[in-house]
Amino acid sequence: MKLVIFNGSPRYKKSNSALLTEQFLKGYNRFCPEPVPVYYLANYKQREAAAEIFKQAETVLLIFPLYTDCMPGIVKEFFENIAGESYSPAKKVGVIVQSGFPESIHAEGLERYLKKLVLRLNCEYLGTMIKGGVEGIQSMPPSMTRKLYGKFQVLGEYFAQNNSFEPGITEKFRKPYRFSRTYIVIFTLLSKTGITNFYWNGQLKKNGAFEKRFARPYLD
Amino acid sequence: MNMKITILNGDMSNGTSDLSIYIGNLARQLKENHSVDVFPLHKMNLHYCSGCWSCWWKTPGQCAKHDEAEPIFRSVINSDFIIFASPLMAGFTSSALKKTTDRLIVLLHPYIKLKNGESHHRKRYDHYPNFGLLLQRELGTDEEDIQIVNTIYDRFALNFHNERKYTRFIEFTNADEIIYEITGNTAIH
Ligand SMILES: Cc1cc2nc3c(=O)[nH]c(=O)nc-3n(C[C@H](O)[C@H](O)[C@H](O)COP(=O)(O)O)c2cc1C
Numbered sequence: 001m002k003l004v005i006f007n008g009s010p011r012y013k014k015s016n017s018a019l020l021t022e023q024f025l026k027g028y029n030r031f032c033p034e035p036v037p038v039y040y041l042a043n044y045k046q047r048e049a050a051a052e053i054f055k056q057a058e059t060v061l062l063i064f065p066l067y068t069d070c071m072p073g074i075v076k077e078f079f080e081n082i083a084g085e086s087y088s089p090a091k092k093v094g095v096i097v098q099s100g101f102p103e104s105i106h107a108e109g110l111e112r113y114l115k116k117l118v119l120r121l122n123c124e125y126l127g128t129m130i131k132g133g134v135e136g137i138q139s140m141p142p143s144m145t146r147k148l149y150g151k152f153q154v155l156g157e158y159f160a161q162n163n164s165f166e167p168g169i170t171e172k173f174r175k176p177y178r179f180s181r182t183y184i185v186i187f188t189l190l191s192k193t194g195i196t197n198f199y200w201n202g203q204l205k206k207n208g209a210f211e212k213r214f215a216r217p218y219l220d
Numbered sequence: 221m222n223m224k225i226t227i228l229n230g231d232m233s234n235g236t237s238d239l240s241i242y243i244g245n246l247a248r249q250l251k252e253n254h255s256v257d258v259f260p261l262h263k264m265n266l267h268y269c270s271g272c273w274s275c276w277w278k279t280p281g282q283c284a285k286h287d288e289a290e291p292i293f294r295s296v297i298n299s300d301f302i303i304f305a306s307p308l309m310a311g312f313t314s315s316a317l318k319k320t321t322d323r324l325i326v327l328l329h330p331y332i333k334l335k336n337g338e339s340h341h342r343k344r345y346d347h348y349p350n351f352g353l354l355l356q357r358e359l360g361t362d363e364e365d366i367q368i369v370n371t372i373y374d375r376f377a378l379n380f381h382n383e384r385k386y387t388r389f390i391e392f393t394n395a396d397e398i399i400y401e402i403t404g405n406t407a408i409h
Contacts, residue, residue: 009271010268010269010270010271011270011271011272015271042268042270065271067269067322068321068322068324068325068375068376068379069372069375069376069378069379070312070318070372070375070376071318072268072269072318072319072322073268073269073315073318073319073320073322074268074315074319076310076312076314076315076318076319077315077319079309079310079312079315080232080309080310080314080315082310083309083310083311084310101332101338101339102339103337103338103339105338106338106375108371108375109368109371109372109374109375110372112368112371113311113312113368113372116311116364116365116368117310117311120310120311120360178336178337178338179334179337179338179339180337183337184334184337187334188334191333196331196332197330197331197332200276200277200330200331203273203276203277204277204280204330206277207277207278209277209278209279209280212279212280213280213329213330214280214329214344215280215281215282216281216344216345217281217282218281218290218293218294218297218298218326218327218345219297219298219345220294220298
């Protein structure tokens with residue numbers, strides 16, 4: 001199984017996608033020690049070369065952030081470059097979509113799109129993993145990311161052995177699909193205290209931009 | 221009533237495609253009674269969003285990239301109606317259009333609100349214009365493709381506090397109908 005990974009985050013190597021890929025590969029390499037090439041679509045040269053690399057791969061994993069409930073523009077460009085061909089023998093293609101909001105409903109349309117795209121390429125669809133609530137992991141202490149990273153390692157181990165996504169974690173990651181009533185009540189109460197804006201306010205203050213947070217610079 | 225209309229043209233050809241000709245004609249007719257901005261996205265100097273969050277926590281509401289996007293942001297947020305125009309490519313609207321809609325995040329505010337049990341970012345501006353999709357088919361476009369595109373743009377609308385009013389195809393809809401749907405005034409003489 002010749003595996004190739006495409007990282008579709010516009011943040012390039014400093015992305016959440018890169019952090020999660022690293023953990024996935026830690027697990028993967030326990031069973032398949034051969035180094036797995038990772039290509040970054042945010043890099044212009046690698047993006048240009050990506051269609052050719054895709055052509056030669058046997059198994060492809062694509063990981064990218066959700067952008068406006070869809071794939072980022074650079075990932076769409078990549079899709080345009082690989083489309084219009086029917087790949088034979090069929091490649092196996094799996095996708096990992098991670099996002100800021102915790103609920104997987106945001107990626108619902110995108111998931112249907114990805115499935116159709118892989119079929120359009122005449123490839124074998126390994127499914128789409130959807131993991132919300134990922135924004136912020138870069139600044140979290142290890143104690144807060146240990147569980148998430150552990151799961152990505154298990155996913156990697158499983159993928160190395162089965163060439164597919166581990167179903168239990170895949171299902172867990174999708175939760176919540178939408179928020180429950182209880183959560184809504186709690187969130188509403190908390191938002192009155194301002195704590196739900198904690199992450200953004202912290203960053204705004206750090207940059208000395210808190211007072212200007214409601215600016216509307218593009219209004220005529 | 222004079223309306224402000226923004227057309228984001230996601231055509232990726234050199235501007236001679238059926239879609240661009242259609243848009244040229246549509247804009248000309250609309251301009252008789254309205255103010256219209258047309259942006260040929262693929263020919264403009266527009267960078268991809270790099271996810272830096274400057275627009276949310278360094279220079280609130282303002283994008284850090286120095287390219288030709290600012291007139292688009294201004295036009296979009298001050299208009300009464302937006303047309304997202306694009307050929308379907310690999311089953312979705314073009315990367316030229318997608319990269320532009322990614323950048324529109326600058327028009328939102330980072331704070332989060334819940335709507336129907338879903339998180340959404342709150343408004344930065346009071347008013348977000350509704351939009352229509354104007355598409356050109358590709359080889360193999362089927363009903364499922366169209367449903368998927370509509371679902372994703374309806375989700376975009378949830379995020380952007382607006383509504384998708386329609387999806388039309390240049391192969392089946394003449395410009396008069398599009399104008400009628402935007403302005404409520406028939407342009408048929
Ligand atoms: C332009 C833009 C649009 C985004 N749209 C969404 C969205 O619609 N839903 C969501 O949950 N997160 C959204 N996010 C958040 C990212 O998906 C999230 O921060 C992700 O973890 C970033 O991963 P990366 O560091 O690998 O790029 C968006 C971020 C940016 C910059």
